[in-house]
Amino acid sequence: MNLEERLAAAQRTIAALMRRVEQQAASGETAFSVLEQNIALEHVIAEKTRELEARRRELLQAQKLESVGRLASGIAHEINTPVQFVNDNVQFLQLAFGDLVGLFEKHRQLRDAAATGQVSPELLREVDEAERAADLGYLLEHVPKAVARSVEGLERVATIVRSLKEFAHPEGKERGEADLNRALASTLTVARNEYRYVAKVETDYGELPAVWCFLSELNQVFLNVIVNAAHAIEEARRGEGELGLIRVVTRRDGDSVKISVSDTGTGMSPAIQERIFDPFFTTKEVGKGTGQGLAIARTVVVDKHGGTLTFDSAVGRGTTFHIRIPIGSTAR
Ligand SMILES: Nc1ncnc2c1ncn2[C@@H]1O[C@H](COP(=O)(O)OP(=O)(O)OP(=O)(O)O)[C@@H](O)[C@H]1O
Numbered sequence: 001m002n003l004e005e006r007l008a009a010a011q012r013t014i015a016a017l018m019r020r021v022e023q024q025a026a027s028g029e030t031a032f033s034v035l036e037q038n039i040a041l042e043h044v045i046a047e048k049t050r051e052l053e054a055r056r057r058e059l060l061q062a063q064k065l066e067s068v069g070r071l072a073s074g075i076a077h078e079i080n081t082p083v084q085f086v087n088d089n090v091q092f093l094q095l096a097f098g099d100l101v102g103l104f105e106k107h108r109q110l111r112d113a114a115a116t117g118q119v120s121p122e123l124l125r126e127v128d129e130a131e132r133a134a135d136l137g138y139l140l141e142h143v144p145k146a147v148a149r150s151v152e153g154l155e156r157v158a159t160i161v162r163s164l165k166e167f168a169h170p171e172g173k174e175r176g177e178a179d180l181n182r183a184l185a186s187t188l189t190v191a192r193n194e195y196r197y198v199a200k201v202e203t204d205y206g207e208l209p210a211v212w213c214f215l216s217e218l219n220q221v222f223l224n225v226i227v228n229a230a231h232a233i234e235e236a237r238r239g240e241g242e243l244g245l246i247r248v249v250t251r252r253d254g255d256s257v258k259i260s261v262s263d264t265g266t267g268m269s270p271a272i273q274e275r276i277f278d279p280f281f282t283t284k285e286v287g288k289g290t291g292q293g294l295a296i297a298r299t300v301v302v303d304k305h306g307g308t309l310t311f312d313s314a315v316g317r318g319t320t321f322h323i324r325i326p327i328g329s330t331a332r
Pocket residue numbers: 224228229232263265266267268272276281282283284288289290291292293294295319
């Protein structure tokens with residue numbers, strides 16, 4: 001049985017047990033035996049509830065693994081681009097250095113000749129020749145640029161790797177203080193390949209206090225909302241027209257932090273809006289979505305963090321998801 005079926009089975013068991021309690025209460029058994037049975041059933045229900053919670057955790061873990069897996073090929077692509085770029089620049093530097101070594105060698109001969117006072121016109125001509133061959137003017141202009149571009153490319157790779165590390169393994173599994181602006185930035189870096197061909201991203205990070213939270217779970221929520229936005233834009237564009245826009249805004253609001261993610265995608269009809277938090281509800285084709293993202297997001301935001309997860313949506317205009325997380329205790 002897969003997780004989905006096991007969850008459904010556990011829910012059916014609880015419903016059946018509840019029905020039995022009600023039937024027994026109605027069937028006129030002695031108050032004492034009903035009480036006894038109720039106590040026994042409460043134990044069973046508590047046990048089943050614990051099982052359900054464990055299943056939910058498994059599902060969350062499974063989805064996390066799946067999303068990291070899916071992101072991996074996109075990330076390989078993201079890393080490959082700057083690596084290619086650094087490679088081209090370093091190859092140029094290698095050639096340039098070879099030319100400079102040749103030139104330097106001629107200059108050395110010239111210095112030795114000058115020291116003995118015997119600089120032949122032939123040697124001067126050779127030095128000239130070497131300078132021309134090396135295209136010294138060109139090298140002086142382009143070597144520093146190639147070095148700067150290589151450093152840039154390597155920084156880009158380092159950012160991607162750091163983001164992936166922060167995304168996949170934020171310090172520990174326990175609750176901790178986190179900088180949610182930074183978490184959003186890492187998530188956007190990690191997910192870039194998911195949206196770069198369909199949308200531009202605009203960010204407006206307000207000043208936020210550290211938030212007491214389960215960061216790796218919030219990262220999953222951010223990822224899902226961002227990927228959903230990209231999918232909605234992709235669907236709306238159907239490969240044509242200008243890129244869409246994903247806008248991420250963060251603000252402190254009293255004792256909470258508000259994060260909003262807007263997209264210029266398809267928007268949702270009222271019928272779809274009613275169901276988006278249902279586990280396994282999806283409008284996407286097989287392989288693109290399993291319909292767990294928002295169900296899990298709601299568990300994480302509402303049940304685990306005492307926050308809220310809401311949205312505004314208009315068909316043909318787009319959707320904004322609002323995530324509100326209480327800043328929480330900063331005492332450890
Ligand atoms: N930003 C959005 N714009 C339009 N529709 C959306 C948006 N976000 C979610 N939806 C709708 O809600 C449905 C459920 O979203 P959810 O994230 O729970 O699952 P999914 O994206 O289909 O699959 P999964 O997240 O498991 O890969 C989507 O299939 C889509 O129809």
